Amino acid sequence: MNDFVGTGTLVRLALRRDRLLIPIWIVVFVISAAGSAKASIDLYSDQNALVQAARTSNASPALVSLYGRIFDESSLGEVSLFKLTAFGALLVGLLAGMLVVRHTRTEEESGRLELLSAGVLGRYAALTAALIVSAGTVIVLGLLTALALMGSGLDTKGSFAFGLMWAGAGLAFAGVGAVTAQVTESARAANGLTAVVLGVAYVLRAIGDSSADGSTQWVSWLSPIGWSQQVRAYAGDRFVVLLIPLVFLVVLIAAATALIRRRDLGAGLVPPRPGPPRAAASLRSPLALAWRLHRGSFYAWGFAFLLLGLLVGNIASNVDGFVTSDSAKEMVQKLGGVEGITDAFLATEMGVMGLLASAFGIQAALRLRSEETALRAEPLLATDVTRSRWLGSHVLMALLGTGVLILVAGLGSGISSGASLGNMGRQVPRMLGAAAVQLPAIWLVTALVVVLFGFAPKLVTGGWALYGVFLLIGQFGEIFNLPQWMINLSPYGHTPRLPGGDFSVTPVLWLTAIAAALTLAGFATFRRRDIG
Amino acid sequence: MTSAIVVSGLHKSYGSTHALDGLDLEVATGEVHGFLGPNGAGKSTTIRVLLGLLRGDAGDVSLLGGDPWHDAAKLHRRLAYVPGDVNLWPNLTGGEVIDLLGRLRGGLDEKKRDDLLRRFDLDPTKKGRTYSKGNRQKVALVAALASNVELLILDEPTSGLDPLMEEVFRQVIEEDRREDRTVLLSSHILSEVEALCDRVSIIRRGKVVETGTLSDLRHLTRTSIHAELAASPNGLAQLPGVHDLDVEGNRVRCEVDTAQLDAVMRQLSASGIKSLVAQPPTLEELFLRHYEDDVPAESEAAVR
Ligand SMILES: Nc1ncnc2c1ncn2[C@@H]1O[C@H](COP(=O)(O)OP(=O)(O)OP(=O)(O)O)[C@@H](O)[C@H]1O
Ligand SMILES: [Mg+2]
Numbered sequence: 158m159n160d161f162v163g164t165g166t167l168v169r170l171a172l173r174r175d176r177l178l179i180p181i182w183i184v185v186f187v188i189s190a191a192g193s194a195k196a197s198i199d200l201y202s203d204q205n206a207l208v209q210a211a212r213t214s215n216a217s218p219a220l221v222s223l224y225g226r227i228f229d230e231s232s233l234g235e236v237s238l239f240k241l242t243a244f245g246a247l248l249v250g251l252l253a254g255m256l257v258v259r260h261t262r263t264e265e266e267s268g269r270l271e272l273l274s275a276g277v278l279g280r281y282a283a284l285t286a287a288l289i290v291s292a293g294t295v296i297v298l299g300l301l302t303a304l305a306l307m308g309s310g311l312d313t314k315g316s317f318a319f320g321l322m323w324a325g326a327g328l329a330f331a332g333v334g335a336v337t338a339q340v341t342e343s344a345r346a347a348n349g350l351t352a353v354v355l356g357v358a359y360v361l362r363a364i365g366d367s368s369a370d371g372s373t374q375w376v377s378w379l380s381p382i383g384w385s386q387q388v389r390a391y392a393g394d395r396f397v398v399l400l401i402p403l404v405f406l407v408v409l410i411a412a413a414t415a416l417i418r419r420r421d422l423g424a425g426l427v428p429p430r431p432g433p434p435r436a437a438a439s440l441r442s443p444l445a446l447a448w449r450l451h452r453g454s455f456y457a458w459g460f461a462f463l464l465l466g467l468l469v470g471n472i473a474s475n476v477d478g479f480v481t482s483d484s485a486k487e488m489v490q491k492l493g494g495v496e497g498i499t500d501a502f503l504a505t506e507m508g509v510m511g512l513l514a515s516a517f518g519i520q521a522a523l524r525l526r527s528e529e530t531a532l533r534a535e536p537l538l539a540t541d542v543t544r545s546r547w548l549g550s551h552v553l554m555a556l557l558g559t560g561v562l563i564l565v566a567g568l569g570s571g572i573s574s575g576a577s578l579g580n581m582g583r584q585v586p587r588m589l590g591a592a593a594v595q596l597p598a599i600w601l602v603t604a605l606v607v608v609l610f611g612f613a614p615k616l617v618t619g620g621w622a623l624y625g626v627f628l629l630i631g632q633f634g635e636i637f638n639l640p641q642w643m644i645n646l647s648p649y650g651h652t653p654r655l656p657g658g659d660f661s662v663t664p665v666l667w668l669t670a671i672a673a674a675l676t677l678a679g680f681a682t683f684r685r686r687d688i689g
Numbered sequence: 690m691t692s693a694i695v696v697s698g699l700h701k702s703y704g705s706t707h708a709l710d711g712l713d714l715e716v717a718t719g720e721v722h723g724f725l726g727p728n729g730a731g732k733s734t735t736i737r738v739l740l741g742l743l744r745g746d747a748g749d750v751s752l753l754g755g756d757p758w759h760d761a762a763k764l765h766r767r768l769a770y771v772p773g774d775v776n777l778w779p780n781l782t783g784g785e786v787i788d789l790l791g792r793l794r795g796g797l798d799e800k801k802r803d804d805l806l807r808r809f810d811l812d813p814t815k816k817g818r819t820y821s822k823g824n825r826q827k828v829a830l831v832a833a834l835a836s837n838v839e840l841l842i843l844d845e846p847t848s849g850l851d852p853l854m855e856e857v858f859r860q861v862i863e864e865d866r867r868e869d870r871t872v873l874l875s876s877h878i879l880s881e882v883e884a885l886c887d888r889v890s891i892i893r894r895g896k897v898v899e900t901g902t903l904s905d906l907r908h909l910t911r912t913s914i915h916a917e918l919a920a921s922p923n924g925l926a927q928l929p930g931v932h933d934l935d936v937e938g939n940r941v942r943c944e945v946d947t948a949q950l951d952a953v954m955r956q957l958s959a960s961g962i963k964s965l966v967a968q969p970p971t972l973e974e975l976f977l978r979h980y981e982d983d984v985p986a987e988s989e990a991a992v993r
Contacts, residue, residue: 266779266818342779342818343779343780343818429815429816429818429819430816431782431812431814431815431816432780432781432782432784432785432814432815432816433782433784433785433814434782434784434813434814435784435785435788435813436784436785436786436787436788436789436792437785440785440788440789440792441789441792441793442793443793446778446789449778449780449781450778453780531776532772532774532775532776533776533777533778535737535742535772536770536772536775536790536829536832537790537793538740538741538742538761539740539742539765539768539770539772539842540765540766540790540793540794541762541765541766541793541794541795542762542765542793543761543762544761685744687742687743687744688737688742688743689737689742689743
């Protein structure tokens, strides 16, 4: 049992460190679920409208592959929440996996764990503590979600099935995080690997869900997110399916502990290879260094954006083939015909890409702060490099990086939708334009991190909080009847809806101008402050 | 003699912590200057102000004739810095970091680079995250020492080195001194300071409390005396600078402020010296006196 000595201390330490992070995340999930439930309950006062909406959704391959299938078209709970079933499970999984990595590999990498291990700490203590914290978080999250859903008027059994299937996805990905944290040497890589597994899980379930004749439906069962859907909350409430993520977690914990036994503290599974003894001739400026530091994550994001773009474009072009029932045809006509509905879908997905690209921008800009606190900025700033040049190098990576990412997504969706609609020449420029108009809002959010970095470096992670607020405002502002000025606070709300929508240049110029002003303010304040 | 570094009346607070409290420091061009003081005394803070990384709240700072806050980048071409805590980029090799920092400073002396890598026994192909603390320190040292700059600012550069490597460090600094390079060396290792430094400044609670050559400082310490006299001594207790006096018949033990040695010896020889052991002051004593807490120092002052 000595292998577990100190677990309790580490759990307390982790909870103390995350005393804000964890509750905020839990609240965001609970509010999202309850908000969606409330909105739909208000909307579908009449059973016919409910069934109609469910049929339309099930008839749309775009929606099905994105969100999943509605199993019971007459279930108020399921129709209200189906958009949050798979997607929410994905996000809960992300939270759970990152929590495990944060309290294992991140600690080990920074050397803090070494400090602890020198005292009395069993070799499994850190992993056990991280798993306890992560599993505890998603279980509490699931239970509170269930209670909130009951509170908004949905039935008890279904609400618990919903909350627990979220928790189930969290448990499965806590296990994934436990393994990736052992395999890689850097927390960044471990998180990246977890994200890849999440992405694969999401795509697998999309394949299973989109299977028209049911022949590939089994693919869903390969995906932890698919398991969450198969609990069928509010449509049968199959609690027994929750055993699968539990068994999965146990297997992954066994794998992770086996890996721990086989490796040294601080090392990964893959032994480090020696690198070049001399720097390449190009590594001679802060910008070259910044590129070196960002390029790995940039390539990964770029690849993901290209795939997403291609996928979204492809889905969009299938819309009309699947609209078979008369009522659905009528609905499509109301929404502006096939082109109208395709464009509406593409515009929505472009907006989502904009949100995702912003996450890259925020993360890239936050690199400034981690370089500073890790004392890696100091030796650079003690050379010929001015502060503005150093700051500029990372800001450029963030701004150009987001630009390239969103255009890659635009290009991908343009190509795939154009190819299947047979009008590539028109679709590619349209989608590139739709991608480009996302940029001002993305840059504004990135610039908020830059200005925080210059002005209040200790609060720089507040960038994520602002991002979260903008997301919530965008998703739920109208549902909760927030005042218009509050809804206007989110930059994303001012982005023109393209393709198909009206383009107006004024909000684009305003967003760009504000982003530029914030960035400049970041430079000005950073030049005047202390480093460290 | 010109000065590479002149600091006067420097104040710096972090919130409520007054890290520097009117610090004065002067480092002459071409000297190796030791910078000593207990943990948290403000050495690293001073060095960061000198590098323009922090802005002093009050006081004047001149570095190589310029203002480190306003002319930071320009001045940095002429100096090299080794931080106390060296963190490397996890996926860059040591060799890449050395080249990068050297290039950003305006160029490396290739011959020196190879020579230092060999002498410090450093493998430049390892990735940053796989170096031990001492080896990370060596990467920073090679990067700094391989450049032909006027001024080296070293913040506890040997804190992670093993004794063998510390010896190499001493030799390299010795050679740099011959090339008339100025060195500001913050350190806790007294033998290192004693071996390398022309002058030292001792900082305590944000103020420089002693500065001078080592022999100047030795002067401030006490010599311990054991003497056997022909007759019992008298008048010793009344002499200034005599401490811990212990008389047993004709035997005398005491500690004497080195500056007062002459007067005490006269007094002793007046009673006829039969045997005498005088122990020269050690630097440790001096430093420990300054490193000690305020409490004994204050009570000593009260007794005087
Ligand atoms: N970023 C900071 N924020 C708040 N206080 C700080 C900060 N940096 C240093 N201090 C405080 O300033 C004082 C001086 O610290 P400094 O690092 O200059 O000491 P030092 O002489 O280098 O010590 P050591 O020998 O341990 O390296 C200490 O009391 C320290 O706690
Ligand atoms: Mg220090």
